Amino acid sequence: MQSKNFVCVLVFMLVIPWSLQATVSIKKKEPVKDCVKNKADCLNSTIPLVAMANITTTPKPKMAEFQINAQKTISISKDDLNDLLDVYMSKLAENAATINDKENEISVLQERDKTEEEILLKYQDLNTTCSAQNITFGINLNEKVSQIKHLQLNVSIYEARLKRKNHLLSIYRKLNASNTSTIIDLKSKVKDLERRLRERKDDLMADWEAATNSCLSYGKTVGIHLIQLPEFRPFLVPCEGRTAAGPGWMVIQRRYDGSVDFYRNWQAYRQGFGKLNAEFFLGLEKLHRLTSYQPHELYVSLRLFNGTTRFAFYDDFLIGSESEGYVLKLLGTYHGDASDAMRTHDKMKFSTYDRDHDEFTHMNCAEYHHGAWWYDFCSRSNLNGKYFKAGTDSEQSIFWDRWYSFNSLKSVQMLIRPKSAA
Ligand SMILES: *[C@@H]1O[C@H](CO)[C@@H](O)[C@H](O)[C@H]1NC(C)=O
């Protein structure tokens, strides 16, 4: 028994160079860890703790010797060693528990890390999806923005158009209003004209029934009346009853403002032209019919530019037929305060620029005097000449002179009346 114990202690001393200061934790790490679980394990492995235990149990404390290195050896009692071991064991146990805790903590943290990584991945997925959607939405947004811009542009265009339309509308409304008033005005004028036309019609019907062939029956009145002659289409003439020469005259030619062109051809002078209530020439055919139906007299009324009026009266006036060149067949005797400027034209044929009946063989008097008349060599009167608005000395003018001077006249009128009235 003794030897056995001795051997255990010896082995212990020889094998373990125990340094109490520093080397314990370093060199004895492995065995300590193994021993933690079971004290017995420690005792019968490389560290023969059994021997130590046996040392303590001995009634006389035996000293355990520990060689720290080649020079140093310490001796410690078995009880002390046991105490020391207990201390270290408990410390080791504590550390082991702490390590265990830390291991647990680490695994918990690792677990947490893992779930957080998963969450992060999910988040990244979501971020990717969101980013993609954001890009799509961004594009859509841009599209919408540009659409809105377009629409705003269109709205502004339509607003401008609307403004213009409204402006036009107001103009049209105004026009319409003015047109409406014009229409009302015109309607009343039409009504008035209708009334006058009815009256005229009535007058003409009366004329028709009266079957007048001169203005005699209209006495001192002024108006346009229907004249009927045998085998001739009825025609209208202006009757002029208020003249210095007395009542019942018929106007056959009138000039006063130049509104009608008198430089016309044969056909026009045969037919007559102009307006009966303004400037006109009645027509050579009618003059022929009127004066050949019954004897007529002629009254020429003249007004100078200084306002003076003159007249020339002839107690006969007869115009031949067209085949006779509408010759001035009869002129009778003159009296008046103008001059006998018609005398030289007695027995002369009528001439127009396209029908030269004058006495000059090498000259067209109608052209020369810019008129139409009973020209001879060529003329001392030219009542169908060119109208001048002011006194002019021109061979083309409307003139009536004693001698061959061509002072233009302001206005002229030729009137005829059946001789029976005188
Ligand atoms: C400890 O030693 C005893 C006897 O020497 C042995 O029976 C036992 O198995 C050993 N234990 C360990 C854990 O080695």
Ligand SMILES: *[C@@H]1O[C@H](CO)[C@@H](O)[C@H](O)[C@H]1NC(C)=O
């Ligand atoms: C999300 O995605 C965008 C675009 O792919 C990227 O720029 C950004 O860094 C991402 N954010 C995160 C937190 O991953």
Ligand SMILES: *[C@@H]1O[C@H](CO)[C@@H](O)[C@H](O)[C@H]1NC(C)=O
């Ligand atoms: C979405 O897009 C806009 C621009 O299109 C950008 O400013 C914003 O940062 C984006 N947001 C994300 C989460 O990608």
Ligand SMILES: *[C@@H]1O[C@H](CO)[C@@H](O)[C@H](O)[C@H]1NC(C)=O
């Ligand atoms: C704007 O108006 C034009 C016609 O004026 C039309 O052709 C176009 O489609 C409109 N744009 C929008 C965005 O409505």
Ligand SMILES: *[C@@H]1O[C@H](CO)[C@@H](O)[C@H](O)[C@H]1NC(C)=O
């Ligand atoms: C034009 O004026 C008449 C009469 O005032 C009215 O009846 C008509 O509705 C007007 N037309 C327009 C287009 O304004």
Ligand SMILES: *[C@@H]1O[C@H](CO)[C@@H](O)[C@H](O)[C@H]1NC(C)=O
């Ligand atoms: C008004 O009359 C004029 C002609 O006088 C015509 O050109 C115009 O179109 C008319 N306006 C309306 C709104 O009737």
Ligand SMILES: *[C@@H]1O[C@H](CO)[C@@H](O)[C@H](O)[C@H]1NC(C)=O
């Ligand atoms: C007008 O002129 C004519 C001819 O020159 C002349 O005889 C007459 O006295 C004048 N009359 C006036 C009012 O001057």
Ligand SMILES: CC(=O)N[C@H]1CO[C@H](CO)[C@@H](O)[C@@H]1O
């Ligand atoms: C545990 C152990 O080995 N105990 C021994 C201590 O020493 C006595 C005798 O000296 C033995 O009987 C024990 O077995």
